[in-house]
Every structure is written in structure tokens, then in C-alpha cells.
Amino acid sequence: MILGDTILETRDLTKQFKGFTAVNGVNLRVCRGSIHALIGPNGAGKTTCFNLLTKFLVPSAGRIVFNGIDITHERPAQIARRGIIRSFQISAVFAHLTALQNVRVGLQRSLGTAYHFWKSDRTLAELNDRAMDLLTQVGLTDFADVPTVELAYGRKRALEIATTLAMEPELMLLDEPTQGMGHEDVDRVTALIKKVSSGRTILMVEHNMNVIAGISDTITVLQRGEVLAEGSYAEVSKNPLVAEAYMGSADAALTGAHA
Template sequence: MTGGSQNYILETRGMCKSFGGFQAVEGVNLHVAQGTIHAMVGPNGAGKTTCFNLITRFLDVSKGQIIFDGKDVTKRGASHVAKDGLVRSFQISAIFPDMTLIENVRFALQQRRMPAMNFWGSAARLSVLEDEAMQLIEHVGLGAYANQRAATLPYGRKRALEIATTLAMEPKVMLLDEPTAGMGHEDIERITEVIRKAAVGRSVLMVEHNLRVVSELSDRVTVLARGQVLTEGSYAEVADDPRVKEAYLGTAA
């Protein structure tokens, strides 16, 4: 996507993070365009998770800026940026194994829509969110399991439920950290489609090791190596870059 910074929903400008004498992230400039799926990839130890923790404010930035929706959020707390619409999937902590799927999603909606309401409030008061919770469950392909306990779901469907609770927070940017990790082929296909549907009307930033998933979903890819941006472009562009092959394989192709 071309154009000025007004097209970017999320930017980092010279973002750095050091732990003592170790520079984990150095000068990362990231540009996530409005309405796109942007992947962040790189070999182990490249700094991807640290970048996620900085962007979602679980870690403080040593140097640089984070701009979200046109505002500097570098100093804002994790809960505040989540309420602003910059939401990482695990921030919800709403996957309660002994609750049904619809109860899980309804509770996530409650957090967003009725923050002052007591969790143990009457069923009648919570029922106003029932229809919307069901819509979200159906959106991620779990409608048939709405009244099952979350603990009974296989791993891939639990990840889909996690995405549903994330969507309940009405994210402008949804951050997904290795959404297909540990999944078999069938679950990967299911979650890939869930992410594609979830991205409609919002932006997604994801860390993902499965490069086939990255190639199918991503509009733009940023490659990190040793805490720095190695290159950025379409999947085809970065996959053909000799520096990327060297970072992954250890030798230039």
C-alpha cells in the first residue's frame, strides 16, 4: 500500500528495547496499513515476541515511539491500549474451561460493554449480550458447540474461541502470536479461514512460523533478524530475498 502515514493504523518509529547490555530490539520501524493482514516473521530469537510485548505495552520501550490510530501510545498502559482497540488475543483471559462457549464470549462482551457491571449480576442483565455472543461464535465456525464447556473443545477450536473473545473486545488491530502453533493440517486450515474472516473491517498483525499460512493470509510481511528489520514487502518479495534465505538457512541461496 502506498501513501502517507495517514494510511497506517499502527506504526513503530525507531522502537528499541534493551535488557541490561543486551539489545533485544533495535530501531524497528513497522507500518501496518489500515484494513490489512501484516505478518511479522523471522528465525528464533529475532525479537518478534519482544516487539509484540512492546506494542501491546507489556514491556516499556527503551527508545522510540508507538503510534496507534494517529496517537502516541508509547507511555500508555496495556489495559488502556486494549480498550483503545489494540488487542492481543491473550489479553482477554476469557477462556474459562468450565464455562460454555457462549458464556465465555458473553463475559468478554461484558468486559467491553458493561465494565462496571458485577460479573455475578443477574442472568437477565447478561442476556442482553446473548445474541451478539452467538453471532461471534458462529462467525468463527463454532455455532454447533455454543453450549458446550470450553474444556471439551479440541485445541484448534479453543484457538477459534480465543479469537471470538478477542473480537468481542472490538479491536481495531488484532495481534495474534503464532495462531497456528501446535496444530495439525485440518486445524490450520480452519484457523486460517477464521483469521481471514476476522480481518474483515479491521487490521491484523500476527507472528506466525508457518510460512504457508503467511503466504495465504498476508498483505505485507516484515522480516526480523537479530532484533532489527531485515526487509519488508509482499510475501513473494521477501521469500525471494537472499538475506531472508540466509537468516533462515544460514547460507545465502
Template sequence: MHNDTILETRGLTKEFRGFTAVRDVDLRVRRGSIHALIGPNGAGKTTCFNLLTKFLVPTRGQIVFNDVDITRERSSQIARRGVIRSFQISAVFPHMTVLQNVRIGLQRQLGTAFQFWRSERSLAVLDARALELLDEVGLTDYAQLRAVELPYGRKRALEIATTLAMEPELMLLDEPTQGMGHEDVDRVTTLIRKVAVGRTVLMVEHNMNVIAGISDTITVLQRGEILAEGSYAEVSKNPQVIEAYMGSTDATLQGAHA
């Protein structure tokens, strides 16, 4: 593994009964980059993410993070190593405030997870850092709002803030702009670009405009295998990729040259 590679998979394969969802995937994510995983529905993107975050155990293959084989580690172990997936710690406490949600992320990072019986005063120490994180994702004005009351696009910003609270070295974002209107998509895209500075981001995303704007490298999956890889300019001109997306209502490469 090159030391500029933060995450590598070697022959990663996942078989379900009589069906191979991911087949011999060799993925290499460069440290400090934004790497997108795309592909039509059923391409294996989510399965791949689930393998990387230990929601699923691979049938075969290796996962290497920072030169350490993490294939057999549990999700809690890889989280401690700094591999954090956004939805794992999304705004899971809808009736707590935005600030409290981020504070819980900070508590988990400290290893005092879920010690809700601790006094409010001892938690107040975390507030300064929580407010810094809210500022980073543009949620300062929403700090005292209950998470359930947040507008949809801002909920994603809260997820990203709680993810940042866990001090991720590698952030895994699972369809961060799914179900959003243009304005929210633009805001979240800008946010991802901002929080990616000094970090590594691996994201599954349907929206080609988002990917075109921020990805350094794009890996295209089709039927569980890597179809193509490269920059947006390279991938979007690839005849096999264009063909894979044609007839797919899932996403389109047309008009995505923004």
C-alpha cells in the same frame, strides 16, 4: 503518519541487561491489511509484540496508533482504543461454556468487567451478540460445551471470538496456528482471512504457508532489527531472508509456495 497507517513504531528499541532484543524498529501497519511479523527464533518478534501491547516498556522509541502517541499508555488504555491481543483474553475460563467465555469478552467491552454477581437475566441480553460471534468463527455447535472440552484447533477459534467481542480495530495474533495439525491450520487460516475483513491484523507466525496465503505485508526480523519487508513473493526471494532461515529449524521458506 499517513492516514492509511493505523500503527507506526519509530526507532522502537528494547534493551535488557547488556542485550538489545529489539533495535530501532520502524514498523508501519496499513489500515485494513494483514501484516505478518516473522523471523528465526530469537529475532525479537515476541518482544516486539510485548512492546506494542504494553507487557514491556520500550527503552527508546515511539508507538503511534491512529495518530496518537501511545508509548506511555498502559495496556488497559490501549485495549480501550481498540488494540486487542488474542492471548490476553484467551479461553481463560476453562470450566465455563464457550458461550459464557464470549459473553465475558462482551462484558469487558461494555466496561462491566467481571461483575459476576449480576443476574443471569441481565447477561442474557449479550447472548444474541455472543451467538453471532460464535457463528462468525464456526463455533455455533459448541456453544454449550465447556471451553476445556473443545478440540485444540477450536480453542483458537474461541480465542478469536473473545477477541472480536472486544471490538478490535487492530487485532494482534500471537502464533495463531502454533502446535496445530494441517486441518486445524487450514481452518484457522481461513478464519483469520474472514475476520480480517474490515479490520487490521498484525500477526506473529512461524508457518510460512499460512503467511504466504494471507499476508499483504511481511516484515522479517533478525536479531531485533528489520531485515526485509514486502509481499511474500518479494520476501521469499530475498537472499538475506533465505540465508537467515537456512540452518534455522524454526521455519523454512522451502516448499512454502502454496
């Protein structure tokens, strides 16, 4: 892996909805091997940006380039095959499958057998070793046979990251990975994100400034659909425009105003 070169870039990315411009000329550059955070006040355009990058929305203007290839007009399935995998804000796992079975579904997708649910357990057992390895990576070894519906919220999010990893992402997009969590779960999932970032790139939307400060290499701040500031946490946190955007005070910007 060549650290520092650009894995994902947007050029004048724009999205309009019936005259309302949600994303306006955003130029984003994500470096390979980095953890890049996208933050901003409510309505800043963060989720719209994510939806454009994963092709759940079609840009009104601008370009999206991944590994030097223009992917602006590709479909979500094509994007996923290129290695851009999104973990959703709301835990996206099968509630009545066990943790092991959930990860195995992710592995089936990566093998192109995503819908072979009728296959016998014996046939699918070859995926178990890899699935257990992924559960171990996210600290869920002891919960392999537990139905997902019985897992605590933080562990469901850890499971979601495991299923995302099963897709072998080159670029992981994490949408509010610590939303709704207590302090202990936030710390666990933050450490997990840092751990799984080894060997891959992460772009995440996150509202918790403590999380952002602890693991982000680069932060892009959006306001009203435009890039307001960009840099390290130390740089961004001292920017008076960022402080003003977060409810008019530097304290609000630094202590976790909701983004």
C-alpha cells in the same frame, strides 16, 4: 475505512535488557485494513515487539503511534480501550465456562462490566444474541453450550478469536495463532483469520510459512531485533538475506522453518 493509510507505526523502537538489545531501532508501518505478518528466526525479537506494542514492556527508546496518536507511554488498559487487542499464543479462555459464556465475558469487558460475574443469567442474557453471532462467525454455533475444556485445540483457538472480536478491536494482534495445530485445524483457523480481517487490521506473529503466504498482505522479517526485509510474500521469499536467516537455505525459508 480508508485502506492503505497507516494505523500503527513504530519509530526506532528499541528494547534493552541489562545490556542485551532485543529490539533495535525497529521502524514498522502497518496499513489499515491489511493483514501484516511479523516473522523471523527464533530470538529475532518478534514477541518482544508484541509486548512493546501492547505495553507489557516499556520501550528503552523510540515511539509507538496509533491512529496518529503517540501511545508510547500509555498503559495496557489504555491501549485496549483504543482498540488494540491481543490474542495470546497460549489459548486464553476460561476452561470451565461454556463457549457462549466465554464470549459473553469478552462482551462484558467491552461494556465496562467485566467483573460483574455476580449478575444473574437473566441480566446477562441480553448479550447472548451478540455472543451467538460471534460464535457463528468462527464456526462454533454447535458448541455454544459445551464447556471449553471439552473443545478440541483448534476450536479453542477459534473461541479465543471470538472473545477477541467481542472486544471490538480495531487492530488485532495474533500471537502464533496456528501453533501446535494439525493440518485441518491450521486450514480452519487460517480461513477464519482471513474472514474476520474484513473491516479491521491484523498484525500477527506466525511461524507457518504456508499460512503467511496464503493471507498476508505485508511481511516484516526480523533478525536479531532488527528489520531484515519487508514486502509481499513474493518479494520476501526471494530475498537472499531472508533465505540465509532461515537456516541458510531458501527452502527452509519457504517451507515453515520455525520463527
